[in-house]
Amino acid sequence: MHTKLYSDAKIVESWGINALPWTTAVREGQIESRKQITDQAIIETILNRLPRSVLDIGCGEGWLVRELATRNIDVTGTDVVQKLIKEARRAGGGDFRLLSYEEVAAGKLKVSVDAVACNFALLGKESVEGIFEAVPSLLNPHGTFVVQTLHPVMTCGDLPYRDGWREGSWAGFSSEFSHPAPWFFRTLESWIKLFVDNGFKLCEVREPIHPKTLKPASIIFIGETAD
Numbered sequence: 303m304h305t306k307l308y309s310d311a312k313i314v315e316s317w318g319i320n321a322l323p324w325t326t327a328v329r330e331g332q333i334e335s336r337k338q339i340t341d342q343a344i345i346e347t348i349l350n351r352l353p354r355s356v357l358d359i360g361c362g363e364g365w366l367v368r369e370l371a372t373r374n375i376d377v378t379g380t381d382v383v384q385k386l387i388k389e390a391r392r393a394g395g396g397d398f399r400l401l402s403y404e405e406v407a408a409g410k411l412k413v414s415v416d417a418v419a420c421n422f423a424l425l426g427k428e429s430v431e432g433i434f435e436a437v438p439s440l441l442n443p444h445g446t447f448v449v450q451t452l453h454p455v456m457t458c459g460d461l462p463y464r465d466g467w468r469e470g471s472w473a474g475f476s477s478e479f480s481h482p483a484p485w486f487f488r489t490l491e492s493w494i495k496l497f498v499d500n501g502f503k504l505c506e507v508r509e510p511i512h513p514k515t516l517k518p519a520s521i522i523f524i525g526e527t528a529d
């Protein structure tokens with residue numbers, strides 16, 4: 303049976319298919335915006351909060367976990383794709399768990415950390431709403447939730463500026479990639495509402511600027527729990 307064209311399940315299916323080319327692209331620094339701007343931007347944002355423990359949800363092949371682990375931080379990574387978790391474990395650096403967002407939302411992950419990070423990993427609809435509901439219970443008092451994602455204004459294109467599913471694309475990636483994942487576009491207002499409705503205080507928003515285009519390469523939201 304085929305999964306719906308636009309759904310959270312379709313996103314997972316696509317990452318399963320593209321796990322190996324993705325691992326190569328990340329590890330060989332093939333994604334220019336990551337190498338130049340967004341990798342450093344999320345590392346700096348997290349380090350700024352001085353966490354002793356971090357949970358990286360949707361960790362992929364685990365690069366961020368490894369980076370943070372070299373800074374003496376206790377890091378756990380979760381992802382739903384078996385091949386990505388296998389690659390992450392092989393490279394080491396942290397504790398990697400095979401868990402979907404739905405499982406995390408259902409309380410299957412028992413951790414209490416200073417910060418939760420999601421780096422370009424919140425791409426769906428219901429699965430993302432479930433993560434936002436679950437994160438407060440995974441954080442220590444005054445914990446931080448850091449989300450780096452596509453900048454809504456930069457990625458809206460010619461379509462109306464309103465929430466909705468969008469077709470995926472691997473433009474700019476190697477021919478090894480196929481079956482692009484759909485993604486759920488959220489306006490800036492909707493992202494902020496996700497934080498506020500789930501009890502976070504949004505303490506900062508960062509817009510890392512691409513040095514050549516002088517446009518935002520991403521957006522980073524930094525939320526904090528009250529207690």
Ligand SMILES: C[S@@+](CC[C@H](N)C(=O)[O-])C[C@H]1O[C@@H](n2cnc3c(N)ncnc32)[C@H](O)[C@@H]1O
Pocket residue numbers: 310313314317318328359360361362363364365366380381382383386401402403404420421422423424426429
């Ligand atoms: C663009 S990749 C980012 C990976 C990693 N955070 C990084 O910075 O390289 C998106 C990740 O989200 C994961 N993902 C998407 N939907 C998921 C779900 N429902 N449950 C768990 N992981 C999911 C994918 O498997 C993939 O590893």
